[in-house]
Amino acid sequence: MSSLTGVADGRGARLPRSARRKQLLAAAQEVFVANGYHAAAMDDIAERAGVSKPVLYQHFPGKLDLYLALLDAQAEALAASVVAALDGTDDNHERIHRVLTAYFDFVDRDDHDGAFRLIFESDIVNDPEVRKRVESVTARTMRAVADTVAADTGLRRPEAELLATALTGSAQVVARWWLASERPVTQDEAIALLESLLWRGISNFPRTGAPATPGA
Incomplete structure (x- = not known):
């Protein structure tokens, strides 16, 4: 579920889109640095960020998009x-x-x-x-x-x-x-x-x- 002011991930947390994006990037950075691009999984990034995969994909259509950001x-x-x-x-x-x-x-x-x-x-x-x-x-x-x-x-x-x-x-x-x-x-x-x-x-x-x- 999403809105102009925030995104909820089904786990009870709602953040403004900019804050959620920052959170996802921080989680992705940890995973990419630890595992490299090829071994990193979107599942791992979503879990590290504490969100569902649909929320992650709302912000980044794919793993390469996330890495490039x-x-x-x-x-x-x-x-x-x-x-x-x-x-x-x-x-x-x-x-x-x-x-x-x-x-x-x-x-x-x-x-x-x-x-x-x-x-x-x-x-x-x-x-x-x-x-x-x-x-x-x-x-x-x-x-x-x-x-x-x-x-x-x-x-x-x-x-x-x-x-x-x-x-x-x-x-x-x-x-x-x-x-x-x-x-x-x-x-x-x-x-x-x-x-x-x-x-x-x-x-x-x-x-x-x-x-x-x-x-x-």
């Missing part, structure tokens, strides 16, 4: 975090620190929900819709960094994007390795080490409006 939400969260990190300061050393922190925080959230796996370790990445979303968030974060690199160094766009890819790629790969290795050093120490490595390289490109020549 989750992927969209997580991709937006990561992209917004990286953009905020860049916009929060004019100091490029601090920008690197903040971008790295954004990736580490995304991978190692306080509740350890493992949501980053939906983007970086998906077992359905070969699906065209999933691949498109993964590539989109990767490109969006890279372009945000490249915009800053190009503006501050005068490098041509391809050169700026190459450096931006190195920075964002290093951030997510190292953050995932660090978590998988059971945090062998503190997060602050890990970020400081990677920050030092990356800054030593990118600081060779001076802030200038004139085109820079790498290695000059």
